[in-house]
Amino acid sequence: MTKGRAKNLDDDAIGLIVGVLDGWSGKLTWDLLIDAVEKRLRVRYTRQALDKRARIKIAYQVTKARISKINTSKSRQKLSAVELVAFMQRTNRLEAENIRLRTENEKLLEQFVTWAYNAYLKGLTKEYLNTPLSRVDRETTKMHLREPENR
Structure with a gap:
């Protein structure tokens, strides 16, 4: 049995794939992403099909950078109570900002x-x-100077 071509990526599918990348933790490769997308959407796309979509490509690059930053930072150390409170406050602020930005985007x-x-x-x-x-052409823009008023 030959496999047919995957259905075209629509905005809903792209949104779901970007959502998968937003929640990604651990090692990220195109093959791992393709497997995760297949589990989620029940459709297997190629790396080229995913990379061709700007939103997916940008989300992939941002996620890759985020994961790299986490792995190279000292985030594996235990957090103190003060750091944990600050982290939770930042997380809450970012979640609220995310909700606001999604609404603005809609x-x-x-x-x-x-x-x-x-x-x-x-x-x-x-x-x-x-x-x-x-x-x-900013070179041809001329400013007109006001003459000082006589008092």
Whole structure:
């Protein structure tokens, strides 16, 4: 029996994969990630398919750096009570910040969808909307100095 091609990665699948990376601890390789994704999503993707998606690639790199930092730091030492309290406070703050940022991200995505729909109604193409901004030529900008007022 030949295996078929894996289904295309959609936003939901990418979000789940990024979530797997956010909670990752221990050694991280593409093969280990592929195995974890297969267990979670019941679909096996290739390293190339995962690496091609910017969100997954960035999450992988950030997770790899985080794990490397943990392994090379002195975090394996026992924490004192004061350090533990500070760690818990920081963790709580980061969890609250994470919730806030997720909410902000959802609002921005909703706004983007609205803008995309309105642009579509006006006949604006994706290429037009992705046109880079004009460069600002700061060399030709001239400042007008105000003359001091006579008193």
